[in-house]
Amino acid sequence: MxxxxxxxxxxxxxxxxxxxxxxxxxxxxxxxxxxxxxxMRYRSDIDGLRALAILPVVFFHYGLKHPFNGGFAGVDIFFVISGFLITRHIHDAVEQDQFNILDFYHRRIRRILPALFSVLFVCFGVSTLTQTPPEVYNTSRGILWSILFASNIFFYSQSSYFDSSLQANPLLHTWSLSVEEQFYIVIPFLIYFSKKFFKIPLKYMVFSLLVLSFSACFVEIFQDKPATFYLPQYRAWEFLVGSAVMLATQPAVMARSRMTKPVMESFGAIGIIFILVSLVALNNKSLFPGPGALGPCLGAALVLYSGSWHRTVVASGLSCRPLRFIGLVSYSLYLWHWPIWVFFSMYDRPNAWTIPLLLGAAFGVSALSWRFIEQPFRTRPFRLSAKSTIGVMGGIMVVTVLLAFASSRLNAILWHYSPAEQKVMSYMAYKPATMRTGTCFIDRKTEDIEAYKAAHCLDVQAGKKNYLVLGDSHAADRWYGLQQSYPDINFLQATAPSCEPVLGKNGGQCGALLHYIFEVFLPSHHLDGVILSANWLEHDFNGIVKTAQMLGQYTDRVIVLGPSPEYDQPLPLLLVRAMVKNNMALVFNHILQDRKKRDQNLAIRLKGTGIEYVSVYNILCPDTVCLTTVNNNVPVLFDADHFTAEGSVFLAGNMHLFDQTHSNAGRFLPH
Structure with missing residues (x-):
């Protein structure tokens, strides 16, 4: 009506x-x-909105990123939905003097823990029986911090620029569940005390905290992007957007607003457009979750708001049976899809044939989890009293913690590794000190241009040839090999994370560093050469040419180092698995094929420009097989695409850039 x-x-x-x-x-x-x-009515469109949130996340994690490159934003839609529903539940109970904190957490425990426990137990078993000791250790820590709902803090502490092993942790995705639970700890007290003690209208408190959290996120994303991704204070505004929608749909507010059906239809349509455009337009270079998260969050807010009063076209579309079912199983699907992907990827790289099978397995297991784990524990006969539920689940939490601590010891009993395997395995904890992190390579956690030691890193020495190594981490790891292989040449270093050394980079610390090099340092110092190196993408190619042409007025040579081979998992980890199974195909199946094509395209683009090009890919992969170790089982790479010290020396010695080479340059031969 x-x-x-x-x-x-x-x-x-x-x-x-x-x-x-x-x-x-x-x-x-x-x-x-x-x-x-x-x-009071059941909002079936919210289940459909959950489906619209979970599907892009699963597709993104399963490598189906086109056209939804921003599929990771589905998590932000979940946060808005959670803020809306939880705030409505608590607010209504407080208004009616029926709120009970024990009952609230009783409901949350029944909703969350049974399915989570099942995933953690499976991860414990599979990890203990099949993974290498470093993997078991990382998985066990993921289990421990997940059950304590603090995995977001743990993964943030591990999120250094080179820690690609995080992607191989089957519990990595639980960071969002921990953020959500941390919100659930705060929001009941916020609503209760604002109503009963502070006498402050909840809308003012919600709006103030929303603005404060978003402002902090906007500032911090330029300083420490992983912090804004993992930590709750920078994500709280997304939940509070949902809380604000709940307050805006209160009966008294809606009665005064008298929104017409055409207006609500427009809001719903605009919301869906915001969500879809965000899923397509966002990528890993976006300012996310700061300004980049506004699209999916505002889109979800508009859909929730429009469906609160009228049965809009969008609400009807989201209420269709297939979307509703996916929404109902979305929690189990979120929990199960990532471990399935990680454990399968241990043995083979998913491809066009196996990805559909993995998707089918994820949906099948999730449907069973929803039917036989989630549902029984939310209804009878497993619906215990609040105290009994908390006691039982608390006991299972203790057991889970003990299993997490025991997993490494059990794995050591089951498996024994040869000295060669242990040597390769040790590189899974490799610390790239040779890159001069924090001095000449600005680390993300301390990403401040003031940390760059220009006097040391750009020390031009008279009587020697001076070459500047400029770029991102793929320049920093090459610097050591160049310096060791050619000691008669002085190699300067100016490097920062994700910093392609091309004109037009104006944002963040990369922009500040490049501005200093291009506008201040080079015009006042004539160098013998500049070496540009980065994880080049196709859209960088024209910028490379323009930058090299500009550099020609300050230096005698401009040398571009091409992209290196890259794997979808850390190379030492792949090597250990291959050595245990005596099957090197387990390594080569995981190499990313697009790097070779990118190398070839860049060589073609630079041909005839006068710019010297070194194909790093061809040095490491001269034939159909790529070099993986040097100098008696030392991995060439310590993660998926960065060189060890020995690998860097081998690479530099085979570049043949200079007339004289150091006698050690050829010492690190393929093994």
Whole structure:
């Protein structure tokens, strides 16, 4: 019933003790009563919105990123939905003096822990029986911090620029669940105390915290991007957007607003457009989750708001049976899809044939988990009292913690590794000190241009040839090999994370570093050469040419180092698995094929420009097989694409850039 229809009959006949009287009901009160009735109904469109959130996340994690390059933003949609639903539940209970904190956490425990426990137990078993000791250690820590709902903090502490092993942790995705649970700890007290003690309207508190959290996120994303991704204070604004929508759909507010159906239809359509555009447009270079998260969050907010009053076209579309079912199993699907992918990837790189099978397995296991784990524990006969539930689940948590601590010891009993395997395995904990991190390579955690020691890193020495190594981490790891292989040459270093050395880079510390090099240092120092190296992408190619042409006025030579071979997992990890199974195909199946094509395209683009090009890919992969170790089982790479010290020396010695080479240059031969 539309709002105008409610205004036509403002009178209601009421019989009391045999007498008839006429009650005059104000139009606004009738609208408010209708709002309350609508607020109580089941919102099937929210299940559909959950499906719209989970599907891009799963597709993104399973390598199906086109066209949804920003599939990771589905998590932000979940945060908005959670903020909306939880705030509504707590707010309504507090308003009716029926809120009980024990009952609230009882509901959350039944909703979250049973399915989570099942995933953790499976991860414990598979990890202990099949993974290498470093992997078991990382998985066990993931289990421990996940069950304590602090895995976001743990993974943030591990998120250094070179820690690619995080992607091989089957519990990595639980960071978002931990952020959500941390919100659930705070929001009940926020609502309760604002109502009962502070006497502050909840809307003012929610709005103030929302602005504060978003502002902090906007500032911090330029300083420490992983912090804004993992830590709750920078994600809280997304939940609070949902809380704000809940407050905006309260009956009293809706009665005053009198939004018409066409307006609500427009809001719903705009919301869906915001979500879809965000999923397509966002990528790993976006300012996310700061400004980049506004699109999916505002889109989800508009969809939730528009469906609170009218049955819009968008709400009807989201309520279709397939989307509703996916939404119902979305929690289990989120929990199970990532471990399935990680454990399968241990043995083979998923491809066009196996990815559909993995998707089918993820959906099948999730449906079973929803039916036989989630549902029984949310209803009878497994619906225990609050105290019993907390006691049982607390005991299972203790058992899970003990299993996490025991997994490494059990794995050591089951498996024994040769000295060669142990040597390769040790490189899984490799620390790249030779890159001069924090001095000449600015680390992300301390990403401040002031940390760059220009006097040391750009020390031009008279009587020697001076070459500047400029770029990102793929320049920093090459510097050591060049310096060791050619000691008669002085190699300067200016490097920063994700810093392609091309003109037009204006943002962040990379922009500040390049501005200093291009505008201050080079015009005042004539160098013998500049070596540009980075994880080049196709859109960088024209910028490389323009930059090299500009550099020609300050230096005698401009040398571009091409992209290196890259794997989808750390090379030492792949090597250990291959050595244990005596099957090197386990390594080569995981190499990313697009790097070779990118190398070839860059060589073609630079041909005839006068720019010297070194194909790093051809040095490491002269034939159909790529070099993986040097100098008696030392991995060439310590992660997926960065060189060890020995690998860097081998690479530099085989570049043949200079007339004289150091006698050690050829010492690190393929093994």
């Amino acid at each position: 539309a709002a105008p229809d409610l205004l036509r009959s403002p009178f209601r006949m009421v019989r009391s003790r045999g007498m008839q009287k006429t009650d005059v009901i104000s139009p606004s009160l009738r609208v408010r009563e209708e709002c309350e009735r609508r607020m």
